[in-house]
Amino acid sequence: MTHEFPQNTSEEAGTRCGFIALIGAPNAGKSTLLNALVGGKVSIVSHKVQTTRALVRGITIEGDAQLIFVDTPGIFRPKRRLDRAMVTSAWGGAGDADALCLLIDARKGLDEENEAILAKLPDVHRPKILILNKIDLVPRPALLELSQSINAKLAFDETFMIAALKGDGVASLRARLANYAKPGPWLYPEDQMSDAPMRQLAAEITREKLFERLHDELPYASTVETDQWQVQKDGSVRIEQTIFVERDSQRKIVLGHQGQTIKAIGSRARIEIGEIAETKVHLFLFVKVRENWADDPARYREMGLEFPRGG
Numbered sequence: 130m131t132h133e134f135p136q137n138t139s140e141e142a143g144t145r146c147g148f149i150a151l152i153g154a155p156n157a158g159k160s161t162l163l164n165a166l167v168g169g170k171v172s173i174v175s176h177k178v179q180t181t182r183a184l185v186r187g188i189t190i191e192g193d194a195q196l197i198f199v200d201t202p203g204i205f206r207p208k209r210r211l212d213r214a215m216v217t218s219a220w221g222g223a224g225d226a227d228a229l230c231l232l233i234d235a236r237k238g239l240d241e242e243n244e245a246i247l248a249k250l251p252d253v254h255r256p257k258i259l260i261l262n263k264i265d266l267v268p269r270p271a272l273l274e275l276s277q278s279i280n281a282k283l284a285f286d287e288t289f290m291i292a293a294l295k296g297d298g299v300a301s302l303r304a305r306l307a308n309y310a311k312p313g314p315w316l317y318p319e320d321q322m323s324d325a326p327m328r329q330l331a332a333e334i335t336r337e338k339l340f341e342r343l344h345d346e347l348p349y350a351s352t353v354e355t356d357q358w359q360v361q362k363d364g365s366v367r368i369e370q371t372i373f374v375e376r377d378s379q380r381k382i383v384l385g386h387q388g389q390t391i392k393a394i395g396s397r398a399r400i401e402i403g404e405i406a407e408t409k410v411h412l413f414l415f416v417k418v419r420e421n422w423a424d425d426p427a428r429y430r431e432m433g434l435e436f437p438r439g440g
């Protein structure tokens with residue numbers, strides 16, 4: 130069955146469309162906010178920093194406006210090649226957007242990292258919105274003070290105070306963000322939450338389960354790819370994924386004693402992928418050692434990143 134979407138012109142339909150970039154230091158709460166804004170799980174959330182690697186879009190409708198959120202990887206001082214690719218991708222997303230939201234962990238305030246991001250913002254010629262997050266952890270007077278000191282450094286068009294985790298302030302933020310949308314047709318079907326291909330989303334989910342299960346044992350030395358996504362006759366899907374690690378010792382950690390670790394990761398990932406795909410999932414995980422996966426252009430394409438030149 131095919132679906133056709135009417136090709137309304139914006140004048141006829143009175144629709145608007147807006148690209149909103151979310152930018153901020155690792156752990157500021159970008160993924161949590163994105164999920165709260167679109168009301169679904171589109172970007173993985175973790176207590177670890179830099180879990181977001183590629184641009185993932187969340188899509189939501191606010192009145193006549195379709196808002197497309199670009200979730201950027203945390204900004205930090207890049208050292209490795211992979212880190213540089215993430216940073217380039219983050220700033221690329223900001224420059225193309227109709228508005229740029231800087232998310233700051235209110236508890237951290239203006240630390241060195243946030244100062245460095247603020248210093249870069251005057252180069253981005255877009256409406257800028259300051260969002261102080263995690264206000265549940267900070268007393269009100271301190272929040273006001275923080276807002277004033279940040280705005281004294283760079284005058285933001287608007288400032289919001291939210292607690293993304295509980296959803297406090299998220300609905301009014303979304304309504305205000307809709308003001309930045311421009312007249313134009315909606316770019317995605319109304320019920321679509323994310324255009325991240327399902328296989329990429331499925332890989333992110335497995336990576337999240339890896340993180341949760343292995344904590345600090347296998348920090349950033351792994352990546353997950355979906356190799357197969359086959360719809361079966363009964364409507365279920367057979368998914369094959371490869372977990373790439375850098376060393377054999379890491380492969381053993383991922384497998385665990387008698388394969389128990391990978392089994393546990395696989396069963397948690399299978400349930401969650403099944404919920405999102407809305408069908409029964411058969412998930413097969415493979416672990417491969419690829420010493421230099423972080424220097425391999427093919428791995429970057431899979432993650433939707435440009436391979437940075439110059440080693």
Ligand SMILES: Nc1nc2c(ncn2[C@@H]2O[C@H](COP(=O)(O)OP(=O)(O)OP(=O)(O)O)[C@@H](O)[C@H]2O)c(=O)[nH]1
Nearest residue numbers: 156157158159160161178179180181203292293294
């Ligand atoms: N107390 C509190 N915690 C929050 C809030 N929002 C997010 N968090 C927590 O902060 C941590 C980081 O959130 P993420 O959404 O993963 O942060 P991120 O900015 O996407 O991180 P990266 O993917 O590393 O760039 C998680 O443990 C969240 O549960 C909030 O409003 N209040």
